[in-house]
Amino acid sequence: MTKFKTSKASQFRTWGLFLMLGGMFTMILGTAGVLWMGENGRIFLFIFLILGIILSLGSTAIYAFAGVLSTSAVTLHCPECGKKTQILGTSDRCMYCKTMLTLDPSMATNGDEKQKDM
Numbered sequence: 456m457t458k459f460k461t462s463k464a465s466q467f468r469t470w471g472l473f474l475m476l477g478g479m480f481t482m483i484l485g486t487a488g489v490l491w492m493g494e495n496g497r498i499f500l501f502i503f504l505i506l507g508i509i510l511s512l513g514s515t516a517i518y519a520f521a522g523v524l525s526t527s528a529v530t531l532h533c534p535e536c537g538k539k540t541q542i543l544g545t546s547d548r549c550m551y552c553k554t555m556l557t558l559d560p561s562m563a564t565n566g567d568e569k570q571k572d573m
């Protein structure tokens with residue numbers, strides 16, 4: 456997770472969207488399978504519909520989880536760009552300039568973090 460150069464909140468949104476699109480695409484594929492294969496495609500429709508529903512539920516769960524997390528997020532002004540951003544957990548990236556921010560003084564790195572990640 457730490458390899459992504461975005462804040463956790465936007466990562467959750469990205470994954471939620473990805474799963475939601477994946478779920479819809481899977482259900483469309485299942486429906487297309489019936490059109491292509493006729494009767495034999497029904498088992499595909501069934502499998503793909505189930506998969507699509509699971510993916511959609513997963514994305515709903517991620518959105519809900521992100522919502523719960525964001526209520527416990529700490530809001531502060533980013534020292535780098537001055538914009539208001541949210542921190543999930545003890546360390547997270549600024550939503551705007553992707554600077555690594557931490558609430559734990561022992562984890563503060565004076566900007567070394569940026570070089571390590573490159």
Ligand SMILES: [Zn+2]
Nearest residue numbers: 533536549552
């Ligand atoms: Zn910033």
